[in-house]
Structure formats: structure tokens, C-alpha cells
Amino acid sequence: MRTRRTIAAAMSVLALTAVAACGKDAPAATDTAAKLPTYTVKADAKVEGSKTFDEAKKRGKLIIGAKADQPYLGFENPTTGTREGFDIEIAKMIAADLGFAPDKIEFKTINSANRETSISGGQIDYYVGTYSITPARKEKVAFAGPYYVAGQDLLVLKDKAEYTSAESIKGKKVCSATGSTSVKQIEKFAPVLPVTQYDTYAQCVDKLLTNEVDAVTTDDAILKGFAAKNAGKLRVVGKTFSQEPYGVGVAKEDAAFQKAVADALKAHEDNGDWKKAYDATLGLSGAAAPEIPALTN
Ligand code: GLU
Numbered sequence: 195m196r197t198r199r200t201i202a203a204a205m206s207v208l209a210l211t212a213v214a215a216c217g218k219d220a221p222a223a224t225d226t227a228a229k230l231p232t233y234t235v236k237a238d239a240k241v242e243g244s245k246t247f248d249e250a251k252k253r254g255k256l257i258i259g260a261k262a263d264q265p266y267l268g269f270e271n272p273t274t275g276t277r278e279g280f281d282i283e284i285a286k287m288i289a290a291d292l293g294f295a296p297d298k299i300e301f302k303t304i305n306s307a308n309r310e311t312s313i314s315g316g317q318i319d320y321y322v323g324t325y326s327i328t329p330a331r332k333e334k335v336a337f338a339g340p341y342y343v344a345g346q347d348l349l350v351l352k353d354k355a356e357y358t359s360a361e362s363i364k365g366k367k368v369c370s371a372t373g374s375t376s377v378k379q380i381e382k383f384a385p386v387l388p389v390t391q392y393d394t395y396a397q398c399v400d401k402l403l404t405n406e407v408d409a410v411t412t413d414d415a416i417l418k419g420f421a422a423k424n425a426g427k428l429r430v431v432g433k434t435f436s437q438e439p440y441g442v443g444v445a446k447e448d449a450a451f452q453k454a455v456a457d458a459l460k461a462h463e464d465n466g467d468w469k470k471a472y473d474a475t476l477g478l479s480g481a482a483a484p485e486i487p488a489l490t491n
Contacts (some may be wrong), residue, residue, distance in 0.1 A: 197470040205347060214294045222336060231470040233286055233462070239293030244450040246319050246443055247292065250364045256294045259312055259321035260392035261303040261445070263396035265419035266479045272304070277301050281440075283471035284459070285322040288442065292459035306391045307373025310334040313443045321443035324413055326375050336448070337441030337491045338455035341468070343484065344413035345434025346379055349402065349420060352429045357409060359433045360384040366408035376412040379436050395420070403427065413438050415476060441491055456489055 202400045204274055227354045228413070241247035250256050260281060261268030268281040282301070289299050304312050309325060311320050313335045348368075350357045357363055360383045360453045369390040370376040377389050390407050399412040399420045410417065414434055442459070462468055463486050471482050 198481065202379045205439050226381050229470075230283065230474045231467050233467060235295045239291065239422045241292065241450050241454040243291065243452065244448055246445055246451040247454065247456045250294070250319050255298045255300055256289050256320075257300050257302055257318050258289070259309065259323065260285060260301050261305070261320035261394075262303040263394045264324065264416050265323035265423045266476045267416060267419055272303075273459060278377075278475070280472060281322045281324065283475055284442070284468075285320075286473070287462040287467055288320065288322075288455050288458040291461060292454065300346040305373070306371045307393065309443060313445055317393050319444075320451075324416055324438075325441055326426070326438040326441050327441040328375060331443075334446065335443045336452045337443060338452055338459055339441030339489060339491050340439030340487045341442070341459050341463070341489075342440040343487050344415040344438040344440065346376055346438065347414040347417055347434050348431040348434040349399070349410040349417040349428055350408065350431060351402065351405070352427055355410070357431055359431065360411075360435050366407075367373075368409045368411050369401055369407040369446065370411050371398070373413060375436070378412045389466040399424070399428075408467050414480075415443075415481060418479040419476075426436070439443070439490075447487070452491075453475075455471070456491065460489055465483055 217417060238446055254410040262270035264279065269279045270277055278281065279293060286296055300319055304319055304321060309321055312333060314323055327339060348357060348360065349361060363386060364384045366386055368380055368386045369392065370380065371394060372391040377391060380389060393415055395410060399405065401407045402410050403424065414430060417430045421430050421481065442455050442457055468486055470481065476481055
């Protein structure tokens with residue numbers, strides 16, 4: 195025990211020395227990486243004619259739907275209970291412009307299959323969680339975005355070199371989340387029926403690690419996070435076969451709220467917060483920062 199502590203102490207001294215040696219202009223990589231931006235909370239926020247905003251104000255907090263199992267995107271830290279990831283940062287930026295500080299946000303975990311019903315049923319004020327803008331979903335909810343564009347890909351065991359594209363997993367066992375665009379597209383693109391389905395992608399990844407399925411399919415952004423968390427075991431194939439423009443889901447009938455959310459996204463993209471948030475979250479999974487897509491909703 196004592197030896198271990200002594201080694202740990204020696205190592206932290208070394209680490210401090212290394213940081214100091216880098217000097218002011220070149221902070222250590224881990225130092226920069228850990229820095230999440232904070233967002234200025236608007237004191238006088240108003241959204242004229244928005245039922246969603248009025249109800250949140252009355253309640254004194256925002257209720258935001260998010261994922262809990264997607265590393266670097268929407269993840270609930272099991273030790274601290276806090277939410278982390280790029281989608282969580284996007285949710286916080288918007289909240290700040292609506293006048294809500296982080297301690298006035300309640301995150302609710304909503305999986306892929308339950309997004310439209312929780313938005314249209316008013317259980318959440320808005321949803322941020324790798325949510326692709328699609329014509330079918332737009333029949334039921336409205337979107338602000340896109341704020342990021344992903345592409346569907348495959349996650350496989352690292353040593354399975356034979357999996358090189360969607361075609362290469364034809365006839366194999368593929369796992370994805372119920373209610374996602376990923377299930378529909380893989381069925382269309384490479385018939386692998388029946389697709390094994392769970393509520394979350396984390397459940398699929400567990401099945402991949404125990405060899406019960408051959409691949410997990412969904413957005414590359416999600417898969418890169420799981421690959422990074424299981425370093426040395428998993429590999430993202432790297433050949434995307436769809437475009438997944440991520441939007442913030444809001445109630446269809448609340449046009450004023452939709453506009454307020456879109457304005458908030460634009461403001462934080464323009465002032466550099468988007469990029470800072472990306473670098474401190476999704477960027478850590480090894481995905482290079484993409485161009486920020488133009489808002490079309
Ligand atoms: N972006 C895709 C979708 O919205 C897949 C990821 C997800 O299920 O959240 O369906």
C-alpha cells in the first residue's frame with residue numbers, strides 16, 4: 195500500500211513537472227481537453243407566444259430529454275450522476291439563452307423509440323440526443339438544426355478484418371436500437387434480417403463484446419465513442435452509408451419556441467462555444483471537428 199502511494203505521489207509530481215514544462219502557451223493535452231465551456235445565462239430571456247417557455251418558467255426549470263448511454267455525446271456518469279457529452283453541452287447552451295442555469299435543468303433519459311411521444315406529449319421541453327431530422331419525424335415534432343451531421347456506420351470486433359462495408363455484413367447478426375433510423379437503413383442497405391434490437395446502443399455493444407452479434411450499426415459519432423471506451427477491442431469500419439443531420443426536437447405546434455432554440459444554436463455556433471464544446475467532448479473520441487452545418491430548420 196505504502197509503496198503504491200509513494201509511486202502515485204512520485205507520478206503526480208512528474209505530471210505536474212510535465213505540465214509546468216509545457217509553459218503558458220502550450221498547456222498539456224489533458225489540461226485543455228478537460229475544459230468545458232460555460233455559457234452566459236440570459237437574465238431577461240423571453241419567448242413571446244411560447245407555451246413551452248411559459249410552462250418551464252412557471253415550473254422554474256427546464257426538462258430536457260437526452261440519452262444516458264452514449265459516451266462523449268449523452269452519457270450519465272454512473273459515479274457522479276452528472277450528464278456529459280456534446281449533446282448535453284448543446285442542451286445547456288440553449289438553456290442558457292432561455293434564461294436557465296445548469297442547476298435549473300432536469301435531464302430525462304429518453305431512448306430512441308420514445309422521442310416523438312415524449313415531445314408531443316409534453317413530458318419534456320426539448321430533446322437533444324443524436325436525433326436525426328427526417329420527414330417522417332417532422333410529421334409529429336419540429337426540429338431546430340442541424341447542429342451536427344453524422345453518418346451510419348458499423349462497429350465490429352477489432353480482429354474481424356473481413357467486415358469492411360455494409361455489404362460485407364450481409365446475412366450476419368447486426369444489432370441496433372429500436373425506433374432508430376439505423377434499423378430501417380440497414381434493412382434497406384444490406385438485408386440482415388432480423389436486426390437484433392434493444393432500447394439502447396450500450397446493450398448492443400455488450401452483445402458485440404460477448405460475440406452474440408457480429409456488428410452494431412448506428413451513427414459513426416456514437417460508435418466512435420464506444421470504440422474509444424473499449425480501446426483495443428472494437429473498431430469502427432469507417433464507411434458511412436447515410437447522412438444523419440442532428441436536430442433539437444421540439445413540440446410541433448410551438449413555432450416561437452422552435453425559433454428561439456434555432457437562434458440559440460446559431461448564436462453559440464457563431465461565438466465559438468460550439469467548437470469549444472466539441473473539442474471537450476466528442477473530439478476526445480478521436481473524431482475530427484467537422485464543419486458546422488448551416489441551419490435549415
Ligand atoms: N441518428 C439516428 C436516429 O435518430 C440514430 C441514433 C439514435 O437512435 O439516436 O435514429
